[in-house]
Amino acid sequence: MSAGAEFERVIQWYPGHMAAAMRRIGEHMKLIDVVIEVVDARVPSSGSNPVLDAIAGQRPRLLVLDREDLADPHATTRWLAYLGRRRRVVAVNGRERSGVTAVGYHLAQLTAGRRAAQRAIVVGLPNSGKSSIINGLLKRAAAKTEDRAGVTRALQWFRVQPNLELMDTPGILVPKIDSAQAQWKLALVGAVPRERYDPEDVATRFHAWLSERTKGQTRVPDLAAFARGRGFVRHGGEANLHNAAQSYLKAFNDGTFGRLTLELPPDDP
Ligand SMILES: Nc1nc2c(ncn2[C@@H]2O[C@H](COP(=O)(O)OP(=O)(O)OP(=O)(O)O)[C@@H](O)[C@H]2O)c(=O)[nH]1
Ligand SMILES: [Mg+2]
The missing domain is CATH 1.10.1580.10 (Conserved Hypothetical Protein Ylqf; Chain: A; domain 2)
Known part of the structure; x- marks a missing residue:
């Protein structure tokens, strides 16, 4: 038996509540103007979710590499250069209020010139730092955070500026992690x-x-x-x-x- 198959026996990768959350996110996408994907900076490749490409469609996107304080800074520089060729990307420490200023800056750029109120959705793997980043932008602990996967269970809107709302979502694993x-x-x-x-x-x-x-x-x-x-x-x-x-x-x-x-x-x- 391969190491992968052995590992899979102990892990059921896609619990029912994630499938349900994925469906609910899909249903809300028609309301969404901007997609913010949060990925742990220590696993920028394994931690990104290709399923999100499909649901994001052509919407403007921001990729946030969170936990940059725990990642190797040289590796993060390389990842920013590599990912930055194709999209807007920023590395932050989501636990520090000062760390999320950069997210606010990029969001303002993405929504500049739009007159209608904008809605952004924050998506990513479980425990990647989504709720922490929202709290940082709000400058208060409004969204529940904890150091374990699966804390946020429901979709929830937060108004971060008069013309900008963010939706917090439960973490979603890919249905099958093949390596x-x-x-x-x-x-x-x-x-x-x-x-x-x-x-x-x-x-x-x-x-x-x-x-x-x-x-x-x-x-x-x-x-x-x-x-x-x-x-x-x-x-x-x-x-x-x-x-x-x-x-x-x-x-x-x-x-x-x-x-x-x-x-x-x-x-x-
Ligand atoms: N060291 C470090 N810890 C962080 C950072 N961002 C978030 N955390 C911590 O990581 C844990 C998870 O953060 P959350 O914001 O709850 O993550 P989430 O993506 O909302 O998690 P789920 O709702 O479970 O999917 C918390 O203990 C945070 O304090 C960061 O940049 N660096
Ligand atoms: Mg959360």
Whole structure:
């Protein structure tokens, strides 16, 4: 059995509420003038959703690479250059109010000269930072945010300026994630609901990938070393990988292992 098939057994990728949310988004698209897609800057490729191309149609679009504070800055520069050839793109820290000013700027550019009130929809993978960006633009915590996938469950409108409304949406995964690489990466960055993956497997795959990429020269601990360092040990001193795994993923997402981007643009060596 391939690694991908093995992984798929433990993950049902497309829970019913996502299919329903996707349908509701489609129904609302006739009201929408601008599409804002939020993607985690650590997975600009695996984290983008081709299904959104279809629903966005010809509408003006803004791509936001969120969590730039956790991504490798050199990789982000490359991604901005690569993606910027085809579309308007900006990298931000959605948790900092100052970080979303750039989103406001691009939105103003996209809607300049329009007399009618404009409506923008904010879409992207679960936990990518959609609600945080809306709160940043509103300058208050109006939309609920949390560090887990699947927090926003309903479509919700927010008026950010007299002539601009934003719609927050639940995170949507692609119906089928066909590469095993994309699967562990999306689980690692927190885009997959917790009950749908095995943290031990994700941590192990991440470290194997990092070791291979750095030819074993990484200072990031593997799961066993991390477990021992944090005191996750069984009677007899054996590392308790199972109990350590969720903390390992949290450490990754807190930036404890440094700023890491998990993929580079396709035309980049
Ligand atoms: N470090 C960091 N954390 C961020 C950033 N943007 C958002 N977060 C955090 O990421 C978590 C998820 O943010 P949300 O805004 O709830 O994400 P969402 O896309 O609305 O998530 P769902 O509604 O579950 O799909 C929260 O804990 C935020 O504080 C960022 O740029 N950097
Ligand atoms: Mg949300």
